[in-house]
Amino acid sequence: MSQSAVDVHSLSKVFYDRKRGRIDAVAGVSFDAYPGEILGLLGPNGAGKTTTLRMLATILTPTGGSARIGDADLLARPDAVRRQLGFLSGDTGLYGRLTAAETIAYFGALNGLSDGLLTERCEHLKRELGMDTFWNGRCAKLSTGQRQKVNIARTVVHDPPVLILDEPTSGLDVLAARNIVHFIRSARDNGKCVLLSTHDMGEAERLADRIAIIHKGTIAATGTLSELRDRFHAANLEEVFLHAVDAGAE
Numbered sequence: 001m002s003q004s005a006v007d008v009h010s011l012s013k014v015f016y017d018r019k020r021g022r023i024d025a026v027a028g029v030s031f032d033a034y035p036g037e038i039l040g041l042l043g044p045n046g047a048g049k050t051t052t053l054r055m056l057a058t059i060l061t062p063t064g065g066s067a068r069i070g071d072a073d074l075l076a077r078p079d080a081v082r083r084q085l086g087f088l089s090g091d092t093g094l095y096g097r098l099t100a101a102e103t104i105a106y107f108g109a110l111n112g113l114s115d116g117l118l119t120e121r122c123e124h125l126k127r128e129l130g131m132d133t134f135w136n137g138r139c140a141k142l143s144t145g146q147r148q149k150v151n152i153a154r155t156v157v158h159d160p161p162v163l164i165l166d167e168p169t170s171g172l173d174v175l176a177a178r179n180i181v182h183f184i185r186s187a188r189d190n191g192k193c194v195l196l197s198t199h200d201m202g203e204a205e206r207l208a209d210r211i212a213i214i215h216k217g218t219i220a221a222t223g224t225l226s227e228l229r230d231r232f233h234a235a236n237l238e239e240v241f242l243h244a245v246d247a248g249a250e
Contacts, residue, residue, distance in 0.1 A: 004032040004068075005162050005193035006039075006056070011065035012217075013051050025051045027217035028065065033210075035161065038184065038194040040208030042201070042241065048217040049197040050089075053164050056195070057087040069162055083111075085162040086155040096140030100131055100150045103139060104157050111158035118157075125153040129183060145176025152183060163187055166197045181207060201237045211237070213244045220244040 013026040026048045033039040041049050054060045056067055058078040066073070072080035094103060104125065108118040126135055129149045134142055139150060148168070156163065165184065169177040184207060188194055198204050204211055205225060212222045221228060221244040225237060232243035 002035055005035050005070060006031075006033040006195065007068040008032065008052075008056070009066050011052065011055060011067055012063050013048075013055060013060060014063045024217055026055070029214065029217070029219055030065075031212045031219060031222055033162075033193050033195055035193050036188060036191045037209045038188050038196055038207055040204040040211045041195060041197045041214055042199070042204045042208075042211050042237075043214035044199055047199075047214045049199075049214055050166055051217075052214070053087070053166050053195065053197055054089075056081075057085065057164055058082055059087075083158075084160055085164055086158070086160040087164045087166075088151060088155045088168055089166050094139040094142075094147055094150060097138060099136050099138055100142070100146070100153075101126075101135050103150055104153045107154040108157040113158060121157050121159065125157065128186070129153055130179060143176075145172050145179070148172060148176065148180060152180065156187070161191075162193045162195070164195045164197075167199070168196070169198075169200075169203060201241065205237050213241055215245045220247065 009030050011026060011029045015023040015025055017023055029048065029052055041052065043049050051060065055062050056069065056074065058074065058081055066075065068074065069081045070084040072084060074081055101122065104122055105118060108121060113121065126132060129152065131149055134146050139147060142150065152168065168184065169180050172180065184194060184196065196207060210222065210224050211228060213220045223231065228240045232240050234240040234243055
């Protein structure tokens with residue numbers, strides 16, 4: 001197997017709250033992910049998925065552990081890490097007065113793309129994501145699905161080798177979600193490493209090449225769906241999840 005694109009060792013994050021005290025949001029997470037692979041990070045809300053991804057995206061500083069994105073160490077070379085990834089957050093907003101085209105061009109410029117390359121990438125993404133009909137429309141007037149396409153386009157405009165997608169289909173209708181799923185698969189087929197956070201069992205089954213089940217800030221199990229079914233003698237992913245969570249609680 002090729003060298004991993006993402007390598008995470010014992011990553012942890014502790015928060016302190018006046019009322020609740022110490023909160024171990026992530027408690028020693030370890031996993032790896034490879035080029036041409038979708039790794040599904042599956043867990044309920046509050047399991048530590050988003051905190052883990054925000055640490056990998058250099059938005060949050062880890063309390064402990066280490067991670068590597070490509071050849072860049074998360075703590076030693078955060079700028080190099082950011083150049084190698086695209087991060088799509090579940091709560092990212094758009095500036096309503098900019099058009100879809102202006103938004104994507106702005107983020108391309110922020111990532112240092114030359115005028116010629118930026119034009120090429122914008123045209124490619126417009127076709128790939130089917131944005132022709134609203135390309136010059138202001139973001140404030142776009143539908144939820146159209147806005148998510150703009151969000152994804154700005155995430156990948158600099159063509160990063162690693163994509164971190166936090167609940168990318170959340171809140172979308174069936175048709176909009178189908179378009180996003182097609183794009184994720186296409187990114188994988190083109191050699192991207194995709195970290196996909198979801199609490200949707202069906203989405204994880206359909207999309208992920210391997211699944212890492214996260215529960216209470218730790219990884220309860222990792223493997224292909226077939227491997228996990230065999231390991232826990234389970235008929236489907238829901239049963240796998242319940243068995244893995246129960247085993248971790250023992």
